[in-house]
Amino acid sequence: MPNQFSLVSAPIDIPALMAELDDPAAGAVVTFDGRVRNHNAGQPVSHLEYQAYPALAVPTGQRILEEEAARHGIIAVRAVHRTGPLAIGEAAVWVGVASAHRGPAFDAARAIMERLKYELPIWKKETYADGHTEWVGPDNKSAETGRVGEPEWQGELLEIWISEGNDFRGRHEKGRLDHGIRGVQEIECVAGMGLRGDRYFGYKPDFKGQVTFFDADTVQALRDRFSMPDLSSSVFRRNLIVRGIDLGAWAGKRFRFQGIEFEASEECKPCYWMDEVVGPGAEEFMKANFRGGLRARILSDGILKVKSGNPDG
Template identity: 65%
Template sequence: MNDDTPIRFTLAGEGFEPSLLAEELTDHRAGARVMFDGRVRNHNEGSEVAGLEYQAYPAMAVKVGQRILEEEAARHGLLRVRGVHRTGALEIGESAVWVGVVSAHRAAAFDGARAIMERLKYELPVWKKETYKDGRIDWVGPDNKSSETGLEKPGDPPEWDASIRWMYLSDGHDFRGRHGLGRQDHGIRAVDSVECVAGMGLRGDRYFGMKEDYKGQITFFDIKMVEAIRGKFGQPDLSAGIFRRNVIVEGVDLSQWVGRRFRFQGVEFEGSEECKPCYWMDEAIAPGAEEFLKPDFGGGLRARILSDGVLKVDPAEK
């Protein structure tokens, strides 16, 4: 790759100059430029930090980093993206990771830069050695777990400030494996509450216990997309269950949670990937529905369930 490549991720074994990286973002189509410069601070979790060291398997780290940049550039309509992550020993105040994006408008630039940083933090195969002034040393992986204990570092995952409008379960698949054969008729039923089982899924749903570490143990879908589809295709009474997603939520940007852990109604989850629509949406809703759902994370969020608990439809929505 060269500096003219619009989307580029690299590792740096020594200090880099952010101003030089910013020059690679020049694009006369752009109306917004957002840059993030993550630096080594002198404290962490109440302890004084003496320094950090990052280690990576370069070929894998560059491949994963490049993929993250390309996926988020496509999702947010970014014109140019540059990302760099340090390896080796760093002192207090040094730049550890730098991300710069440009887009036609500011909203896409802010959202894209944040999404990239969150995914680099949780997905990039780079390990951090934290050295404290009291002599303690801890290695932390991209999943925020200590390599010594295997336990997540202190700090609860953020809580979703959202509400559940509807929830749905289905006993069987209407579409899976039915290419060219039409849909089946397992249907989908609305429920007021559902049991979440860590590592398994939603009890009573078609994906429950499907396979180990399945990415789609639960799916979240934004009420805004339900309303948009109803308006676009002139179907004001269209059921939200037609999308065959589990939990219809309001008040959260699903696109920000891939690779991140979060807590919702006391249950802990980890966003795994975008739930992409398929051509069956054209049959279930109307021709053109699949394409309409593709941009802006319209298909929803797939997630793993990390703790047991129960989700309930908000009383005001019943």
């Protein structure tokens, strides 16, 4: 793999990583070795401990490497971050970049390291000489722009729907199941896992559809198109019914909603089941204008709450 990010709980094997960057096309190899120092903010430090959730941290680190490799046109990059307890002087993070020329190699190494510091979901526990401890996490402050966090959605959350089981997945030619779906006024979002209590909670690492957003205007358009004024938005098996947001404009981007950070992955494409739950022609109708909804990963913990009133009200 030309670019690879990894977490390790043992000392970083720097010679092995350097060997992986050998390439006859590389005219420059730039490395950074971030070590545990014996002080912080004027206080003596005795040791550190790093904690991470691999299912979230590894894909985030890999994405950073891929984006910066493409941006700077480099040949290969390796980056490794330690987890667990570390002593003074040990390498906590290592970045190596191979490039045809020194300029892009220096620029890419710096950009990658800065982004790992600001974006990687790894938390550091510092233990000081006097025995007290402090936790430090990523502050999500862009190293390049100084902008804190991601763009905040200004739309409204009207309904929340969750179900303990799948009705459609893997049911082709077998008929749908009948797991109930219920509306709630608030829901816990867990980074890297999903909506607590929902069928996709902890489904698999880095799952693209930990949560789905669905436009309330699409629900109304379907009601009008199929003359079904009482059609519930729950039949679409999407989680969050929102209004005032152009979902199609956010695919592949990060954003915050009610203070929680998300990364949109792709459209939640409609399938032939929509013809069953709504009526013939619903699938085709939903294919236009991003009406299928937006799938996203959850990047930070928090509680989402509906604007007011009852679900589907």
